Amino acid sequence: MGKSNNKLGSVFTNGIIASNPVLKLVLGTCPTLAVSVSAFGALGMGIAVTFVLVCSNIMISLLRNVIPDKVRIPAFILIIATFVTLLQMLLQKFVPALYDVLGIYLPLIVVNCIILARAEAFASQNPVGDSALDGLGMGLGYTLAVLIMAIIREFLGAGSFFAFDFMGFSYSGEIGNLPDYALNIFTLPAGGFLTFGILIAVVNQISMNNEEKKKNKAKRDAKKIEKAKKDLDKEEVAA
């Protein structure tokens, strides 16, 4: 039982850290760069992608034995497009502000590589529960990455933190007179690529450091075991 729990946990956290779709697999770069201008838009995009990812993963996993292998990609896209259309209509009706912010990138979720990649690589080969969890993990990983990027870009580029205009509430997020000093380049695509590259470098460095720590730990453990063995041998000799 403990083991299966562990496996489910790793399916879930895999998308957030070890193979984060944006920062590790470098998938779905286009919408990432486009919507990460403001934290509000990024959060909305992240939730939208997570929703579509979970729903499509569940659906594809359910139908994985029915869909013929040869037409699987069109079938996946059809399923994904259904959920995206649904989402688009819901957003347009209930959250028009977010709908305007996301613009063309909302319908483009249909061809987002993250969703198609998870459908192809995971959902079409795994049971429903795992697939749903995988979709949730990947979606949260995407949300987290885009949100971090957007917070950095919004802070440096516009001098504000989480400005939003949502269902009648609005918040400018401006910090003091920081907007006067803002580096405009971070709201431009060039700044997006800069932030993206530096973020990937930082994440890679962190994971490299972690691996090194693990290796060192393994080495130390091996030494300890050897030492214990030697001690045992000595005791035996003494005996």
Next chain:
Amino acid sequence: MTRMVVSTSPHITSKSTTQKIMLDVIIALLPALIATVVIFGVYPLFLTLLCIESCVFFEYIFNRIRKKEQTIKDLSAVVTGLILGLNLPGTVPIWVPIVGSAFAIIIVKMLFGGIGKNFANPAMAARVFLVLAWAGLMTQKTNPVIGTDIGYFSFFNYAFSINPGLDAVSSATPLGLVKATIETGGSPLQSVNVLSMLLGTTASSAVGETCAIAILIGGVYLLCRKVIDWRIPTFYIATVVVFTALIYSKSQYVGEYILTYLLGGGLLFGAFFMATDYATSPKSWIGVTIYGIGLGVLTVVFRRFSSMPEGVSYSILLMNILTPLLEKIKTRPYGVPKRNIAKEIGEKFKARSKKKVAAEGGENG
């Protein structure tokens, strides 16, 4: 023969080191720096020194944090800071040079592997970054203080001001005037003359690039010391002249346009000091030719057709990024026989027809 030394190649080494080359570049930039102080006052000198110090500081810190060998002694960071400082307007607040230096050294140079591995000229990339980041501050024009009653120490009050300096601003840069005359159809040399452009007493948004004489002295020094490749400035400037003549051939002021384009902007400074960066310019004849002509054409196209009056920095950045591709155009290496393509194709064809014959049963079946 008393001793025989056995060693691996290289057997012939040159006495020149990075440090010496960079020292030459610094010496070559001194006339422009002196001219800047004389024309625009002491504050630009202060900004330039700030640039140099922060460039060296950021390189030192980066090497310390990454636990790499210390590289500040090769003086390349000093050159980057000097060029960046001369490329700033004379009235920017003090955080602009610091942020620019951080970008030039950390992101453009050190993250890509340090000296010789940068993808673009660091100072150039930093200037473009700053222009995109603080467009208002970086495109303001500084008026010369020489010959006016503005004191030599007067711009220091802009050190912490986020508003562009008002009494130092004018819109009459030579290239700005060209933009204006394209629509009205007058002569571009109505309110500036060639002498003022040669001496550098014109308004500019980059203080170091106005004095053509000082830059030419530095450029000739570099050419004489064989520090820079003579082909790059030659091709670049020649292309600008030819292409300007072509574009403005219908106007009756072709000569005036050529003179303004040559002396009025950052062309000379860019051609001698920035386009010739070793790591970001091609070496082969064909590469250098395309590089120089590309620079010239892009500069004139940006100046004539874009919304900005100046295009030197963007064209150098663009051709810097193209350099790895230009280096791939290979000429025949030494000692390799010329390829006879016709013969090669003939042999391939023969081999294939033999195979075909064999497959079809052939004579020997």
